[in-house]
Amino acid sequence: xxxxxxxxxxxxxxxxxxxxxxxxxxxxxxxxxxxxxxxxxxxxxxxxxxxxxxxxxxxxxxxxxxxxxxxxxxxxxxxxxxxxxxxxxxxxxxxxxxxxxxxxxxxxxxxxxxxxxxxxxxxxxxxxxxxxxxxx
Amino acid sequence: xxxxxxxxxxxxxxxxxxxxxxxxxxxxxxxxxxxxxxxxxxxxxxxxxxxxxxxxxxxxxxxxxxxxxxxxxxxxxxxxxxxxxxxxxxxxxxxxxxxxxxxxxxxxxxxxxxxxxxxxxxxxxxxxxxxxxxxx
Amino acid sequence: xxxxxxxxxxxxxxxxxxxxxxxxxxxxxxxxxxxxxxxxxxxxxxxxxxxxxxxxxxxxxxxxxxxxxxxxxxxxxxxxxxxxxxxxxxxxxxxxxxxxxxxxxxxxxxxxxxxxxxxxxxxxxxxxxxxxxxxx
Amino acid sequence: xxxxxxxxxxxxxxxxxxxxxxxxxxxxxxxxxxxxxxxxxxxxxxxxxxxxxxxxxxxxxxxxxxxxxxxxxxxxxxxxxxxxxxxxxxxxxxxxxxxxxxxxxxxxxxxxxxxxxxxxxxxxxxxxxxxxxxxx
Amino acid sequence: xxxxxxxxxxxxxxxxxxxxxxxxxxxxxxxxxxxxxxxxxxxxxxxxxxxxxxxxxxxxxxxxxxxxxxxxxxxxxxxxxxxxxxxxxxxxxxxxxxxxxxxxxxxxxxxxxxxxxxxxxxxxxxxxxxxxxxxx
Amino acid sequence: xxxxxxxxxxxxxxxxxxxxxxxxxxxxxxxxxxxxxxxxxxxxxxxxxxxxxxxxxxxxxxxxxxxxxxxxxxxxxxxxxxxxxxxxxxxxxxxxxxxxxxxxxxxxxxxxxxxxxxxxxxxxxxxxxxxxxxxx
Numbered sequence: 001x002x003x004x005x006x007x008x009x010x011x012x013x014x015x016x017x018x019x020x021x022x023x024x025x026x027x028x029x030x031x032x033x034x035x036x037x038x039x040x041x042x043x044x045x046x047x048x049x050x051x052x053x054x055x056x057x058x059x060x061x062x063x064x065x066x067x068x069x070x071x072x073x074x075x076x077x078x079x080x081x082x083x084x085x086x087x088x089x090x091x092x093x094x095x096x097x098x099x100x101x102x103x104x105x106x107x108x109x110x111x112x113x114x115x116x117x118x119x120x121x122x123x124x125x126x127x128x129x130x131x132x133x134x135x136x
Numbered sequence: 137x138x139x140x141x142x143x144x145x146x147x148x149x150x151x152x153x154x155x156x157x158x159x160x161x162x163x164x165x166x167x168x169x170x171x172x173x174x175x176x177x178x179x180x181x182x183x184x185x186x187x188x189x190x191x192x193x194x195x196x197x198x199x200x201x202x203x204x205x206x207x208x209x210x211x212x213x214x215x216x217x218x219x220x221x222x223x224x225x226x227x228x229x230x231x232x233x234x235x236x237x238x239x240x241x242x243x244x245x246x247x248x249x250x251x252x253x254x255x256x257x258x259x260x261x262x263x264x265x266x267x268x269x270x271x272x
Numbered sequence: 273x274x275x276x277x278x279x280x281x282x283x284x285x286x287x288x289x290x291x292x293x294x295x296x297x298x299x300x301x302x303x304x305x306x307x308x309x310x311x312x313x314x315x316x317x318x319x320x321x322x323x324x325x326x327x328x329x330x331x332x333x334x335x336x337x338x339x340x341x342x343x344x345x346x347x348x349x350x351x352x353x354x355x356x357x358x359x360x361x362x363x364x365x366x367x368x369x370x371x372x373x374x375x376x377x378x379x380x381x382x383x384x385x386x387x388x389x390x391x392x393x394x395x396x397x398x399x400x401x402x403x404x405x406x407x408x
Numbered sequence: 409x410x411x412x413x414x415x416x417x418x419x420x421x422x423x424x425x426x427x428x429x430x431x432x433x434x435x436x437x438x439x440x441x442x443x444x445x446x447x448x449x450x451x452x453x454x455x456x457x458x459x460x461x462x463x464x465x466x467x468x469x470x471x472x473x474x475x476x477x478x479x480x481x482x483x484x485x486x487x488x489x490x491x492x493x494x495x496x497x498x499x500x501x502x503x504x505x506x507x508x509x510x511x512x513x514x515x516x517x518x519x520x521x522x523x524x525x526x527x528x529x530x531x532x533x534x535x536x537x538x539x540x541x542x543x544x
Numbered sequence: 545x546x547x548x549x550x551x552x553x554x555x556x557x558x559x560x561x562x563x564x565x566x567x568x569x570x571x572x573x574x575x576x577x578x579x580x581x582x583x584x585x586x587x588x589x590x591x592x593x594x595x596x597x598x599x600x601x602x603x604x605x606x607x608x609x610x611x612x613x614x615x616x617x618x619x620x621x622x623x624x625x626x627x628x629x630x631x632x633x634x635x636x637x638x639x640x641x642x643x644x645x646x647x648x649x650x651x652x653x654x655x656x657x658x659x660x661x662x663x664x665x666x667x668x669x670x671x672x673x674x675x676x677x678x679x680x
Numbered sequence: 681x682x683x684x685x686x687x688x689x690x691x692x693x694x695x696x697x698x699x700x701x702x703x704x705x706x707x708x709x710x711x712x713x714x715x716x717x718x719x720x721x722x723x724x725x726x727x728x729x730x731x732x733x734x735x736x737x738x739x740x741x742x743x744x745x746x747x748x749x750x751x752x753x754x755x756x757x758x759x760x761x762x763x764x765x766x767x768x769x770x771x772x773x774x775x776x777x778x779x780x781x782x783x784x785x786x787x788x789x790x791x792x793x794x795x796x797x798x799x800x801x802x803x804x805x806x807x808x809x810x811x812x813x814x815x816x
Contacts, residue, residue: 138781138782138812138813140777140778140810141808141810142809143808143809144807184811189779193709193774193776194779195778
């Protein structure tokens, strides 16, 4: 098994907030991430595909094709957007790094050109990182 | 002349917008940075102080003190905030990287514990960088 | 299973030395790392917690809480210290990156606020990296 | 199980090309990577060894020894070389990142001084990364 | 004076060689960089523009426009190319980092949309860096 | 004028301490950097040489030669050493980043193979950086 990873980048705004809770509990749990006017991040996304090396191409997956899939189905929808309000695949979701990574997984899992999706890694900052590998 | 630099970090949201223009012109000039619901960045800030090396301490400036000044007068006010609405020293300013850097310069220029402020560098992303050295 | 990682930093001094060996063997095995007056590093620590995403918070673990645990039980004890002499949880241990990572694991394994400790990664330099996952 | 990683660097030239295909198909599949006069990269190589921590040394593997093995059997052969024509262990191989990583694995797997080879990671750029773990 | 920098990336092949010298002298001066089959690098390019902050836009220069100029007049011509043979603005030039930076300066100096070109920085590797500021 | 920079690395131990002061004042001024058993850092050193591009070689300075000078006169003396006790060119000096950079400048200023020494930059950590340009 060989693993191939493509790294992409997007900048987005968000606010952590659970609408089922009152303001006090939201502030207690999410702290400064609950700031009502929002804040944002430069997110780095690493998409890893697992598979065998194709003897004809020497590729597990053509990274040019994988890049196009990521750009069309993820980056175009989240870059320079507000993750609470602007993104179809995050509608109704509290945009923690965990939930964003899970949403990106669902966007990509059936669209990998060759091999199979192994992991979505999301850097919210260089200190906060999430790895999502599906819910099986 | 010796130069000492302290690097700090903050995450914030912003929207580029000139209230004197109509929406069409704002979109034409600022493009996706004009998204009405905002977006955000992980900003890296590098504050450079110039001076002579103090023979007793071996310091141009005590970086522990410089750090405290930056945290109190800049980071505390901008981290996890919306730069269009939440920051006193950016009130009425279109928060481009240039204008944020100039605002940070004004916050710091009279508060440097030793030596004198030489430059404020702001990384909006790893690809977009501004150096501000005052308006003299 | 989802994995959440928090990255922290500390600077420390150390010397590689096995007190059961004579000086010649210590020098032969540890080379310049055996320098009697010591040397040091900027260590980067990445603590990874595995778990399910809590549907109420969207978190595997609250990284603010995880950060506090790491600061109190690891960073406060090792930052700007000598790892051979100053750190309770490394007493009697030759402070190789492997042994430091194992010591940090033991400090953290029973203190993870939610989920379970999956891995301690320690960068001694950007070229020398250790991953410790417990001794089961 | 503990994992120890050593990071090294080399610069090399290459051209992606399958000699069994005509020029048109090569251009269609490999795009700009098929440029007849070649191009090149700064490759970063991370070699990971798995094993137990030796109680006498505190090492899984002596990284000084591992470094020498990597320098002699990999870096010396690929640094400042053309990967299509100059490297014995890549002869007849289309030098995709996947195939280079597999070739490096074969160079190293029987030469690890202590523990066993776990993974060869190759960064072709900071956006294109391959992990190879053998073909078992 | 405010300075704005845009960072871009390209991968290219090259060989250091002075056609006025014999092979022996070329090897003596350029060492492994003279390898006849070439090698290559991931180059990082930082283009710095100096100017005043436009009070209407808050920009020294619109980085979206600067990026387009760099992509069209530099990156498109050098990315995935051989710098000895494929690039019009480097024809007849020994492609050292210094000469590449000077060539990029000439490509850009009259095409800056606002402000004036201040510096071209080129990272050949993370250890070898050139700053070119024109020949005045 | 063109500027060429070479980046090198060393790991070393140090303790900030002024022997003319009592322990209390040392602790008050230097804080945790005054820890009696010392600590240490991974230092990154960037040496910048200014000059004209030699039309025959395309070099301001041959970086292979500059590297050798830095390795022999700086890195060999400081790597895996204690900067308070082991380094001839830092004898009697309180090893702040400013003083180390000044010491390295004196080691290098008369040994630059071509061009002239322009700046010594020293990263003590990624957050604390010093630029030294001589005392003229």
